Amino acid sequence: xxxxxxxxxxxxxxxxxxxxxxxxxxxxxxxxxxxxxxxxxxxxxxxxxxxxxxxxxxxxxxxxxxxxxxxxxxxxxxxxxxxxxxxxxxxxxxxxxxxxxxxxxxxxxxxxxxxxxxxxxxxxxxxxxxxxxxxxxxxxxxxxxxxxxxxxxxxxxxxxxxxxxxxxxxxxxxxxxxxxxxxxxxxxxxxxxxxxxxxxxxxxxxxxxxxxxxxxxxxxxxxxxxxxxxxxxxxxxxxxxxxxxxxxxxxxxxxxxxxxxxxxxxxxxxxxxxxxxxxxxxxxxxxxxxxxxxxxxxxxxxxxxxxxxx
Amino acid sequence: xxxxxxxxxxxxxxxxxxxxxxxxxxxxxxxxxxxxxxxxxxxxxxxxxxxxxxxxxxxxxxxxxxxxxxxxxxxxxxxxxxxxxxxxxxxxxxxxxxxxxxxxxxxxxxxxxxxxxxxxxxxxxxxxxxxxxxxxxxxxxxxxxxxxxxxxxxxxxxxxxxxxxxxxxxxxxxxxxxxxxxxxxxxxxxxxxxxxxxxxxxxxxxxxxxxxxxxxxxxxxxxxxxxxxxxxxxxxxxxxxxxxxxxxxxxxxxxxxxxxxxxxxxxxxxxxxxxxxxxxxxxxxxxxxxxxxxxxxxxxxxxxxxxxxxxxxxxxxxxxxxxxxxxxxxxxxxxxxxxxxxxxxxxxxxxxxxxxxxxxxxxxxxxxxxxxxxxxxxxxxxxxxxxxxxxxxxxxxxxxxxxxxxxxxxxxxxxxxxxxxxxxxxxxxxxxxxxxxxxxx
Numbered sequence: 001x002x003x004x005x006x007x008x009x010x011x012x013x014x015x016x017x018x019x020x021x022x023x024x025x026x027x028x029x030x031x032x033x034x035x036x037x038x039x040x041x042x043x044x045x046x047x048x049x050x051x052x053x054x055x056x057x058x059x060x061x062x063x064x065x066x067x068x069x070x071x072x073x074x075x076x077x078x079x080x081x082x083x084x085x086x087x088x089x090x091x092x093x094x095x096x097x098x099x100x101x102x103x104x105x106x107x108x109x110x111x112x113x114x115x116x117x118x119x120x121x122x123x124x125x126x127x128x129x130x131x132x133x134x135x136x137x138x139x140x141x142x143x144x145x146x147x148x149x150x151x152x153x154x155x156x157x158x159x160x161x162x163x164x165x166x167x168x169x170x171x172x173x174x175x176x177x178x179x180x181x182x183x184x185x186x187x188x189x190x191x192x193x194x195x196x197x198x199x200x201x202x203x204x205x206x207x208x209x210x211x212x213x214x215x216x217x218x219x220x221x222x223x224x225x226x227x228x229x230x231x232x233x234x235x236x237x238x239x240x241x242x243x244x245x246x247x248x249x250x251x252x253x254x255x256x257x258x259x260x261x262x263x264x265x266x267x268x269x270x271x272x273x274x275x276x277x278x279x280x281x282x283x284x285x286x287x288x289x290x291x292x293x294x295x296x297x298x299x300x301x302x303x304x305x306x307x308x309x310x
Numbered sequence: 311x312x313x314x315x316x317x318x319x320x321x322x323x324x325x326x327x328x329x330x331x332x333x334x335x336x337x338x339x340x341x342x343x344x345x346x347x348x349x350x351x352x353x354x355x356x357x358x359x360x361x362x363x364x365x366x367x368x369x370x371x372x373x374x375x376x377x378x379x380x381x382x383x384x385x386x387x388x389x390x391x392x393x394x395x396x397x398x399x400x401x402x403x404x405x406x407x408x409x410x411x412x413x414x415x416x417x418x419x420x421x422x423x424x425x426x427x428x429x430x431x432x433x434x435x436x437x438x439x440x441x442x443x444x445x446x447x448x449x450x451x452x453x454x455x456x457x458x459x460x461x462x463x464x465x466x467x468x469x470x471x472x473x474x475x476x477x478x479x480x481x482x483x484x485x486x487x488x489x490x491x492x493x494x495x496x497x498x499x500x501x502x503x504x505x506x507x508x509x510x511x512x513x514x515x516x517x518x519x520x521x522x523x524x525x526x527x528x529x530x531x532x533x534x535x536x537x538x539x540x541x542x543x544x545x546x547x548x549x550x551x552x553x554x555x556x557x558x559x560x561x562x563x564x565x566x567x568x569x570x571x572x573x574x575x576x577x578x579x580x581x582x583x584x585x586x587x588x589x590x591x592x593x594x595x596x597x598x599x600x601x602x603x604x605x606x607x608x609x610x611x612x613x614x615x616x617x618x619x620x621x622x623x624x625x626x627x628x629x630x631x632x633x634x635x636x637x638x639x640x641x642x643x644x645x646x647x648x649x650x651x652x653x654x655x656x657x658x659x660x661x662x663x664x665x666x667x668x669x670x671x672x673x674x675x676x677x678x679x680x681x682x683x684x685x686x687x688x689x690x691x692x693x694x695x696x697x698x699x700x701x702x703x704x705x706x707x708x709x710x711x712x713x714x715x716x717x718x719x720x721x722x723x724x725x726x727x728x729x730x731x732x733x734x735x736x737x738x739x740x741x742x743x744x745x746x747x748x749x750x751x
Binding site: 032033034036037038039045048049051052053055056058059060061062063066130134137138141200201203204207208209210211212215216217218219220223275276277278279280281282283284285 | 312315316318319320321322323325345351352354355357379380381382383425440441482484490491492503505506565566567568569570571572574575578600601602603606607608611720721722723725726
């Protein structure tokens with residue numbers, strides 16, 4: 001039995017992290033997008049913008065389509081947000097600062113990522129509309145392709161720690177971060193991370209060619225929740241990337257928690273910038289790259305890391 | 311609480327579903343430059359429907375459908391010249407703003423008004439009935455004309471068809487348009503999809519042909535080319551309009567690749583460029599190469615063999631497939647400037663993107679060197695989309711090619727292919743009416 005926070009504290013901590021994380025994602029997206037668009041940035045808009053847009057969606061009344069799967073449609077964002085929350089709960093901010101640290105933390109995290117497919121499929125299926133359904137099937141193809149490289153890239157980080165606990169995985173990086181020991185791991189993880197949260201070049205289920213894909217029929221608070229859950233998942237991916245590959249709380253001069261936050265924000269900026277600066281990847285090419293390139297590379301990554309440990 | 315939220319919400323960019331009719335493409339596109347407005351892809355996301363320019367009557371019902379799909383609180387803004395009376399008959403609650411003044415201010419005001427509750431949210435225009443009754447043809451109300459396939463309950467069902475890999479897969483009929491945000495206004499595509507693949511498709515007739523263009527002011531990027539059909543026009547003006555047209559196309563094309571912010575940047579550049587600014591376009595091309603759009607998004611997508619494009623005079627589309635055909639090469643003034651057409655070889659969507667960038671760069675260089683030279687009047691002119699004649703525009707000639715191009719493509723590639731053709735239904739309809747002696751403004 002390892003560390004677990006009390007349920008009340010866990011809810012509070014994870015909820016707070018999610019809200020702050022989602023807000024930070026929205027602000028970063030505005031800043032990076034503004035820079036790319038060569039548009040002047042106003043502090044007021046950066047800080048208040050996400051709150052205003054959220055308020056607008058709360059005020060907007062939900063519209064529905066003919067013969068929807070209503071429970072499914074409502075459940076999808078909740079499931080997606082719950083999966084992001086599960087993933088976030090496993091990320092340690094410091095050696096003793098973690099909501100849940102099960103021995104099998106890595107497995108729980110991978111399970112949360114695997115279930116995202118269900119949430120996205122449900123979200124596309126429920127409105128009973130062609131473009132969302134199309135997006136849903138696309139994500140199925142995308143998810144089936146990224147699961148294995150994702151698992152393998154993450155698994156390599158468990159080798160030096162000789163444990164599946166995330167806290168142990170971070171603790172084992174005191175002498176050298178995994179990004180140095182396993183240089184292939186982080187790039188694979190980030191590519192797949194974009195695919196999991198379908199962000200930027202890998203936003204295929206909700207892409208522009210489907211006029212919004214699985215969220216094309218969303219309005220009002222349902223749209224807000226879906227976008228928020230997606231942003232929360234991006235935060236979870238960045239935070240787990242910082243923990244698994246960038247040494248988590250390890251770093252000189254500053255306290256562990258500050259290092260962890262800095263690394264998470266750095267990865268978030270990288271992921272969001274990729275969203276504004278890289279063009280859409282064709283689904284066929286992504287599937288081919290995932291099976292033909294990412295899986296072998298992730299295997300090489302594991303073999304090399306294993307060989308160093310022998 | 312709701313009022314408090316509405317007050318906060320009033321500061322957010324207005325979510326607008328914008329529909330560009332004839333003569334308003336640029337004004338609608340320029341809304342992207344305004345941070346107070348956000349053009350959205352789905353009417354569900356929008357609070358404001360903007361209909362700008364002139365619309366043919368056949369698009370009245372689709373317009374009303376879009377209106378009714380919007381979420382409450384909702385409102386409509388019509389930006390049309392005074393003769394756009396029809397729009398008010400179709401959208402009776404709409405607020406009118408002037409087309410040739412910045413529209414964004416009007417959109418923000420109207421939106422604040424409905425958020426404050428100063429005006430009620432607009433009711434539906436069409437009766438809220440199901441497209442067909444949920445009762446089939448059987449004695450117990452079940453079934454229709456087939457259980458897989460057919461249209462039981464008046465709703466098309468997935469059917470089975472052999473796909474390219476020899477499997478029997480579900481196929482799904484899908485109609486997209488006339489206001490699909492990635493398509494030019496008025497384009498209606500009827501596609502049959504097997505999974506992600508377009509098995510076959512058809513395009514409906516251009517609805518803008520019903521529109522009377524006598525009262526429509528042509529857009530500023532098209533105007534100089536229409537004038538050049540019957541009068542000499544300074545080459546500098548014509549080439550600047552060409553560069554702007556290509557950059558405006560690129561801005562929309564980038565949005566279709568999910569690169570919204572870059573699209574805004576390019577749109578700002580389109581407004582800013584001056585004759586001789588070729589270097590700006592070269593810089594832009596380097597930036598685009600960095601996005602990998604030519605490689606992993608468009609490389610090898612929607613190739614068109616050169617022999618399919620012979621005698622179509624489809625401008626950049628033809629030249630991207632290696633046909634060095636350009637009406638400018640026959641104009642003595644252009645020959646003096648040492649003009650030779652740029653071409654690509656690949657003929658795919660990436661080549662068409664590159665071709666337009668290269669032509670924008672060339673056009674700005676030509677405009678910079680042209681001095682007072684004017685075009686020769688020959689009843690035809692090389693427009694930004696190809697050879698413009700008094701009896702037809704390139705879009706009309708490319709139109710029939712589209713279904714054949716899309717067959718076997720994945721949906722994303724099909725959209726990228728249509729975008730790369732730069733179809734303009736308004737231009738096609740307008741050119742067809744020129745023979746009838748419509749004066750060109």
